[in-house]
Amino acid sequence: MKRALLAVAITVVTAASAFAASGKANTGCGLGTVLWKGRADSSVFSQALQATTNQTFGTQTFGITSGTLECGTPGKVVQNERLNHFVRANMDNLARDIAQGRGESLDAFAELLQVPADKRPGFYAALQSNFASVFTSENVVVAEVIDNAVALAN
Amino acid sequence: MPMLYCPFRKSYDAMGVHPLLIWLLVLIVNLAAFAGVCAGADDPYLAELLNRAAERQLHRERAWEVLLHYRPRGDERESLVDDPRFFLAPEGKTDPEAELSATLRSLFSSEASGDEHPRCRFPARAAWLAEELAIDAGHLPPMACPQLDEALAAVNPRSAVLVFPAAHPNGPASMFGHTLLRVGSTYRSDLLSYAVNYASHTTDTNGIVYAFKGIFGGYSGYYSILPYYEKVREYNDLEHRDVWEYPLTLAPDEVRRMVLHIWELRGIASDYYFFDENCSFNLLFLLEAARPELRLAEEFWDRSSFWVMPADTVAVIGRAGLIEKQAYRPAQATRILRRASLLPPDARHEALQTALSPQRAQAVAASSRPVEERRQILNLAAEYVQYRYSRKELEQPEFQRQFLEVLKVRSPLGPDESDAGEVPVPPAPETGHLPGRIGLGGGYRHDTPFVEASIRPAYHALMDADEGYSPHSQIIFAEAVGRYYPERHSIRLQRFSAVDIVSLAPRDEFFKPISWKVNGGLFRRPFADGADRLFLRLNTGGGMAWPVPGNGVAYGMAELDLNLSDRLRDKAVLGAGVSAGVIVSPADCWKVALSGSAFAYGLQYHEYYRLALEQNLALSRTLGLGLTASWERSFDRSRAEALLMVNRYF
Numbered sequence: 001m002k003r004a005l006l007a008v009a010i011t012v013v014t015a016a017s018a019f020a021a022s023g024k025a026n027t028g029c030g031l032g033t034v035l036w037k038g039r040a041d042s043s044v045f046s047q048a049l050q051a052t053t054n055q056t057f058g059t060q061t062f063g064i065t066s067g068t069l070e071c072g073t074p075g076k077v078v079q080n081e082r083l084n085h086f087v088r089a090n091m092d093n094l095a096r097d098i099a100q101g102r103g104e105s106l107d108a109f110a111e112l113l114q115v116p117a118d119k120r121p122g123f124y125a126a127l128q129s130n131f132a133s134v135f136t137s138e139n140v141v142v143a144e145v146i147d148n149a150v151a152l153a154n
Numbered sequence: 155m156p157m158l159y160c161p162f163r164k165s166y167d168a169m170g171v172h173p174l175l176i177w178l179l180v181l182i183v184n185l186a187a188f189a190g191v192c193a194g195a196d197d198p199y200l201a202e203l204l205n206r207a208a209e210r211q212l213h214r215e216r217a218w219e220v221l222l223h224y225r226p227r228g229d230e231r232e233s234l235v236d237d238p239r240f241f242l243a244p245e246g247k248t249d250p251e252a253e254l255s256a257t258l259r260s261l262f263s264s265e266a267s268g269d270e271h272p273r274c275r276f277p278a279r280a281a282w283l284a285e286e287l288a289i290d291a292g293h294l295p296p297m298a299c300p301q302l303d304e305a306l307a308a309v310n311p312r313s314a315v316l317v318f319p320a321a322h323p324n325g326p327a328s329m330f331g332h333t334l335l336r337v338g339s340t341y342r343s344d345l346l347s348y349a350v351n352y353a354s355h356t357t358d359t360n361g362i363v364y365a366f367k368g369i370f371g372g373y374s375g376y377y378s379i380l381p382y383y384e385k386v387r388e389y390n391d392l393e394h395r396d397v398w399e400y401p402l403t404l405a406p407d408e409v410r411r412m413v414l415h416i417w418e419l420r421g422i423a424s425d426y427y428f429f430d431e432n433c434s435f436n437l438l439f440l441l442e443a444a445r446p447e448l449r450l451a452e453e454f455w456d457r458s459s460f461w462v463m464p465a466d467t468v469a470v471i472g473r474a475g476l477i478e479k480q481a482y483r484p485a486q487a488t489r490i491l492r493r494a495s496l497l498p499p500d501a502r503h504e505a506l507q508t509a510l511s512p513q514r515a516q517a518v519a520a521s522s523r524p525v526e527e528r529r530q531i532l533n534l535a536a537e538y539v540q541y542r543y544s545r546k547e548l549e550q551p552e553f554q555r556q557f558l559e560v561l562k563v564r565s566p567l568g569p570d571e572s573d574a575g576e577v578p579v580p581p582a583p584e585t586g587h588l589p590g591r592i593g594l595g596g597g598y599r600h601d602t603p604f605v606e607a608s609i610r611p612a613y614h615a616l617m618d619a620d621e622g623y624s625p626h627s628q629i630i631f632a633e634a635v636g637r638y639y640p641e642r643h644s645i646r647l648q649r650f651s652a653v654d655i656v657s658l659a660p661r662d663e664f665f666k667p668i669s670w671k672v673n674g675g676l677f678r679r680p681f682a683d684g685a686d687r688l689f690l691r692l693n694t695g696g697g698m699a700w701p702v703p704g705n706g707v708a709y710g711m712a713e714l715d716l717n718l719s720d721r722l723r724d725k726a727v728l729g730a731g732v733s734a735g736v737i738v739s740p741a742d743c744w745k746v747a748l749s750g751s752a753f754a755y756g757l758q759y760h761e762y763y764r765l766a767l768e769q770n771l772a773l774s775r776t777l778g779l780g781l782t783a784s785w786e787r788s789f790d791r792s793r794a795e796a797l798l799m800v801n802r803y804f
Contacts, residue, residue, distance in 0.1 A: 082308075082346070085381065086345075086346070086381070086383065089381070089383060089384060089387065090345075090383055090387070092540060092557060093387075093391070095557070095558070095561055096536055096537070096540070096557075096561060098561075098565070099536070099561035099562075099564045099565040100529075100533060100564065100565075100569070100570060100575075101565075101568065101569030101570065102569060102570065103575075104343065104344075104345060105345065105383075107342075107343050108341075108343035108345040108346050108383070111341060111342055111343050111346065112346070124569075125569075128565050128568070128569065129565070129566070131561065131562060131565035131566075132562050132565070135558055135561070135562075
């Protein structure tokens with residue numbers, strides 16, 4: 001069950017992040033689409049005080065959601081919601097960490113996937129050696145790689 | 155649009171909502187609240203609670219004043235929150251007692267339900283009242299707050315961290331930095347916690363409009379909560395600002411109380427002022443909500459300071475005993491510099507070339523270099539590709555292609571053996587000198603002795619110790635320098651710098667920033683009649699700077715100079731010139747600078763030259779010794795000067 005859920009989650013993540021920019025504020029799709037949200041970054045004044053977020057706390061569930069949370073019970077669904085959002089927003093840093101075999105984004109990713117600490121080195125190594133098949137349009141491979149790693153971890 | 159006089163301040167709205175509509179809405183909300191207030195007045199249990207609250211003068215309790223952001227002024231109370239939706243009593247902004255009674259009544263109201271009910275809207279107030287008055291939950295109407303519960307489950311508040319993104323190295327305008335809070339949960343990774351941010355809500359892209367409105371409260375500030383990784387990306391990866399984190403010694407229940415209070419501030423607007431009622435100042439309320447006995451904001455009310463700087467708030471929070479340690483999160487540009495510094499020059503060059511044309515990555519991987527060096531070249535190349543994208547030097551499809559090309563070649567080489575990506579922790583912002591400076595000293599000008607006194611409210615001069623500040627940058631506000639010449643018994647204003655900003659950004663293979671300066675104020679120099687005259691000067695310039703050994707920098711600039719004075723034949727002259735200099739730091743506490751400039755002025759044609767050798771010895775965080783020898787030539791008259799100053803920072 002856990003494996004199936006993960007596979008679904010990862011497929012959703014990578015499919016949603018088929019390298020295309022989305023119009024959503026604060027979320028990027030694909031590799032590194034954090035945009036300036038129309039801020040005049042050339043103006044020195046815009047650096048003076050970060051006038052940023054258009055998201056106020058609440059209606060958009062903190063900006064964690066890429067859609068609406070249709071479930072009343074936090075838990076797995078929220079977990080996956082977080083995973084989706086995290087991977088989309090950190091796609092390029094995650095890719096870099098995976099290629100280098102370590103990094104903060106990778107640690108957070110493993111934690112969201114609930115990979116136990118003692119299994120992480122193997123998980124990271126598997127991801128690193130399968131980089132080319134992870135970061136292609138072959139989304140299924142991502143699911144399989146992670147699924148296999150999680151299977152190894154259990 | 156007709157000009158409307160509103161009894162409350164107009165809230166700036168990006169949607170362009172007509173103020174009248176807002177006003178109507180406010181009226182409806184207030185009426186609804188009022189109706190709710192009247193609804194439960196005949197409940198005997200509620201009447202008893204209201205009596206007890208009145209007897210105990212609950213509205214004078216510190217916790218209540220904190221939750222409503224009341225600012226005490228003698229016996230008067232006024233809330234700093236400008237949004238009427240924050241109050242349940244119509245006069246709540248200025249009447250803590252009425253607001254408390256209205257809040258108590260609203261808890262028993264059956265007007266609204268679910269997330270809109272005051273119990274769900276103001277959970278921190280409700281919790282505090284329930285605790286203080288030992289309210290029996292059985293008497294309250296049953297209530298579910300799904301949105302609040304969901305938010306609390308997602309944030310899962312356990313700990314809090316003060317986050318301080320430092321100034322942008324080449325953007326002194328960001329010198330104020332920013333502060334936000336991070337709310338830690340049971341996740342181990344910091345990236346997975348939430349950030350609490352207070353920021354003005356603006357769509358203005360015109361810098362002048364932005365600054366003007368920001369200074370005069372034309373924007374509304376809002377609190378928001380968002381994933382911390384988004385903020386990390388914004389500061390570290392997009393703006394290339396280092397981030398400092400200060401874990402706070404707040405207990406989980408205190409942090410939970412704080413989050414409940416943030417919930418109360420959802421979508422509530424306060425007028426945002428860049429200098430005082432800004433991000434830093436407003437976060438202090440949140441910490442007070444966590445622990446009401448803290449008195450943080452008062453520090454700023456009591457000293458009538460013109461601005462509240464993030465570094466100041468860090469100090470205030472530190473003095474309250476909330477900070478025990480700190481962490482450092484280097485910006486991507488900082489990491490790139492570090493990685494580059496660890497590679498031999500040819501490997502560094504190879505990394506740069508690979509980032510610019512990623513098809514070279516294969517050749518790097520297949521080269522005869524040691525494997526760790528190959529890894530590090532590709533690591534650096536990958537980060538530099540990201541940097542170029544953040545600077546918009548690459549379009550997105552191009553970025554993805556190049557980035558993946560480098561990473562695909564990097565991954566088969568296995569994990570790093572070294573910690574090249576780990577940046578040594580620099581001195582933290584709060585370890586630097588204090589921003590104010592007062593100086594006393596003396597010297598000789600052209601064989602005439604004088605005594606000099608100076609005062610500078612803020613912030614950092616090129617010659618001040620760089621520890622804790624962006625190196626090679628200067629931001630001075632409202633510095634006044636006066637002199638007394640005993641021989642002539644004359645006291646005179648020597649200089650007044652309204653603003654004086656210099657940003658020297660060293661260039662290297664990877665980064666090519668422009669150095670620049672802008673300043674304006676009153677200056678003194680010899681005029682045609684031979685006397686040192688005061689005149690108004692506006693000066694700006696741009697150029698380049700390069701690193702020199704000893705943490706130093708060498709620079710050159712082209713400048714424009716506008717001088718205005720009644721003593722000038724045409725009242726004004728415009729000049730053009732060049733300046734150059736070198737600043738080195740032979741030891742941590744010692745700085746030496748040699749600078750020269752030459753100008754030629756049109757209209758009443760004349761030339762101006764200046765040479766200066768300056769030294770500064772930092773004796774401690776609060777004490778410095780400055781020694782300056784200079785020579786200037788203006789209207790064919792030369793003046794040499796020597797000056798020794800003792801500076802105290804405050």
